Amino acid sequence: MRPTKTNGHFETLVVDDEPTNGVSGRTEVLYDTEASEALCARAPIGLLAELTHRCPLQCSYCSNPLELERVNKELTTAEWVSVMQQAGAMGILQVHLSGGEPTARKDLEEIVSAASKAGLYTNLITAAVTLTRPRLEELAKRGLDHVQISFQDVNEENAEHISAYPEGLRKKLEVAHWVTELGLPLTINAPIHRQNIHNVPRYIELAVELGAQRLEIAHVQYYGWAFLNRAALIPTYKQTMESIEFVERERERLKGVLTIDMVVPDYYAKRPKPCMGGWGKGFINITPSGKVLPCHAAETIKHLKFDNVKDRKLLDIWLNSDAFNAFRGTEWMKEPCCSCAFREIDFGGCRCQAMAITGDARNTDPACALSPYHGEMVALAHSEAGRPPKPFIYRNPRNATNAPKPEQRPLVPAE
Ligand code: SF4
Numbered sequence: 498m499r500p501t502k503t504n505g506h507f508e509t510l511v512v513d514d515e516p517t518n519g520v521s522g523r524t525e526v527l528y529d530t531e532a533s534e535a536l537c538a539r540a541p542i543g544l545l546a547e548l549t550h551r552c553p554l555q556c557s558y559c560s561n562p563l564e565l566e567r568v569n570k571e572l573t574t575a576e577w578v579s580v581m582q583q584a585g586a587m588g589i590l591q592v593h594l595s596g597g598e599p600t601a602r603k604d605l606e607e608i609v610s611a612a613s614k615a616g617l618y619t620n621l622i623t624a625a626v627t628l629t630r631p632r633l634e635e636l637a638k639r640g641l642d643h644v645q646i647s648f649q650d651v652n653e654e655n656a657e658h659i660s661a662y663p664e665g666l667r668k669k670l671e672v673a674h675w676v677t678e679l680g681l682p683l684t685i686n687a688p689i690h691r692q693n694i695h696n697v698p699r700y701i702e703l704a705v706e707l708g709a710q711r712l713e714i715a716h717v718q719y720y721g722w723a724f725l726n727r728a729a730l731i732p733t734y735k736q737t738m739e740s741i742e743f744v745e746r747e748r749e750r751l752k753g754v755l756t757i758d759m760v761v762p763d764y765y766a767k768r769p770k771p772c773m774g775g776w777g778k779g780f781i782n783i784t785p786s787g788k789v790l791p792c793h794a795a796e797t798i799k800h801l802k803f804d805n806v807k808d809r810k811l812l813d814i815w816l817n818s819d820a821f822n823a824f825r826g827t828e829w830m831k832e833p834c835c836s837c838a839f840r841e842i843d844f845g846g847c848r849c850q851a852m853a854i855t856g857d858a859r860n861t862d863p864a865c866a867l868s869p870y871h872g873e874m875v876a877l878a879h880s881e882a883g884r885p886p887k888p889f890i891y892r893n894p895r896n897a898t899n900a901p902k903p904e905q906r907p908l909v910p911a912e
């Protein structure tokens with residue numbers, strides 16, 4: 498099984514595998530009431546469990562929402578255990594334990610045990626700075642399958658500037674060594690932007706030195722805090738293209754040694770990414786308080802209402818909820834998507850990006866050259882990247898309170 502690719506620590510998940518063949522297992526434990534109609538006959542492949550929004554780091558590129566959920570709203574251990582059992586019974590294959598920083602949950606071991614017993618492939622997405630060796634050993638004993646560590650930079654001083662956390666790099670290197678010593682597969686996540694793009698070559702060297710199986714060169718996607726900080730993060734077109742070409746060459750050179758995944762920035766693209774592999778097609782995201790979302794940024798689409806695992810079974814939400822059915826298939830599409838040959842390939846791109854940039858989630862993702870907003874989006878990228886970077890607005894509760902509301906932020910008015 499190929500782990501789902503992630504675009505960064507807490508960032509966009511690009512589902513590139515097909516969904517699984519169907520709902521399987523003990524469906525009677527999932528339903529109180531029978532789903533009225535099997536609107537989606539196949540189970541999702543992946544579940545992103547955002548266990549908490551607490552995090553010791555304050556990265557400005559974080560894709561968490563600006564409205565961070567409080568600790569007293571988080572699901573209990575028993576509720577997360579139930580989520581894992583339901584996910585396993587639905588036929589979901591992978592669970593990504595993320596956040597915030599998932600190790601901030603004292604019950605992470607119990608959640609990993611439950612996920613493992615439910616037959617899920619468990620991937621811990623961690624900043625690693627608070628992880629101890631005994632805890633990692635215990636997690637491995639409980640069935641943890643894979644560890645993904647984000648590196649804000651490969652230079653300590655710059656990593657500190659990006660994350661507002663001292664000596665994080667030293668600690669991450671230590672934990673990465675423990676991961677490989679324990680025989681766990683390791684992925685290095687490299688969230689790339691204008692303030693560390695010059696270090697892409699060193700990231701690749703480091704991943705090889707650490708014995709990582711996989712390196713994700715994940716150009717930052719502009720959701721959540723990254724959208725707010727775009728003018729501090731977006732690289733120039735030239736920097737972007739050079740880094741992409743370099744990575745392509747390194748991929749060839751390192752075949753059989755290191756798998757390098759790359760997520761390229763949307764703002765310079767001509768065609769959009771098939772975000773989430775299609776809305777409600779292969780992926781579920783659960784927030785710390787239990788809201789079930791089709792993607793991590795879905796709450797920016799304000800007219801959608803999201804069900805909670807505390808009130809409704811996961812399978813019922815997946816099959817029947819209004820939010821998951823809002824953009825399934827192609828019925829909802831407007832022009833140019835609805836008559837386009839690519840509509841079943843990229844699904845019109847990203848709903849949340851369409852919302853953020855155009856103010857209407859049904860519009861074509863402006864990353865597409867056929868979108869009437871595409872030119873403005875590219876011009877914006879060139880303009881922001883061509884000026885000195887703005888200071889970071891770090892991801893923390895104080896800045897969350899002061900951040901502008903989404904309706905104050907669209908680039909251009911709705912069509
Ligand atoms: Fe994809 Fe829509 Fe652009 Fe066609 S018009 S390529 S379906 S985003």
Ligand code: FES
Nearest residue numbers: 772792847848849
């Ligand atoms: Fe792309 Fe929400 S982040 S659909």
